[in-house]
Amino acid sequence: MRFVGYTLPVNPPDASVRLTKEQLYESLKIKARDPIGYVPLIATCKVLEEYPTGLLREATFNNEPDAAHERVEFFPIGNVIFNRVDPKTGDKLAVITNTISETPEGELMLTFTFTIGPNGPFETSGDAEQEEKTRAKIAVGAISRTLEVTRQLVQEKKIQ
Numbered sequence: 001m002r003f004v005g006y007t008l009p010v011n012p013p014d015a016s017v018r019l020t021k022e023q024l025y026e027s028l029k030i031k032a033r034d035p036i037g038y039v040p041l042i043a044t045c046k047v048l049e050e051y052p053t054g055l056l057r058e059a060t061f062n063n064e065p066d067a068a069h070e071r072v073e074f075f076p077i078g079n080v081i082f083n084r085v086d087p088k089t090g091d092k093l094a095v096i097t098n099t100i101s102e103t104p105e106g107e108l109m110l111t112f113t114f115t116i117g118p119n120g121p122f123e124t125s126g127d128a129e130q131e132e133k134t135r136a137k138i139a140v141g142a143i144s145r146t147l148e149v150t151r152q153l154v155q156e157k158k159i160q
């Protein structure tokens with residue numbers, strides 16, 4: 001098991017549009033249903049079931065041959081959790097969180113975390129270390145892209 005987390009400010013001084021917590025949370029829910037514009041690594045995504053508090057989706061990733069199922073849970077108005085499992089075995093592959101928080105000064109922050117592999121001992125192999133570095137880069141890009149898409153949706157009045 002390996003863990004990576006990364007946080008970026010939602011509204012840095014050079015932001016073209018200042019986002020609210022509500023707008024960002026709405027965008028995270030859109031991202032859960034239709035992630036392709038947000039996450040370049042996702043090749044396809046299909047919502048299999050919807051629940052009052054989330055959904056089950058099947059996603060294929062550009063770097064993986066088999067699809068994975070992700071149970072997505074919405075926790076208004078600040079957290080979306082993705083539990084990725086192997087659809088054939090039910091084995092847990094990853095837990096990913098998208099969390100909106102605030103600093104003591106009231107500035108919004110967006111944190112993505114990736115827990116890769118089944119719960120258990122910290123994996124120390126060279127492959128695991130490289131995977132962690134790769135995931136850290138992905139996290140930074142994913143947060144930046146999510147904020148970019150959210151600003152675009154707000155500018156286009158698709159999110160109020």
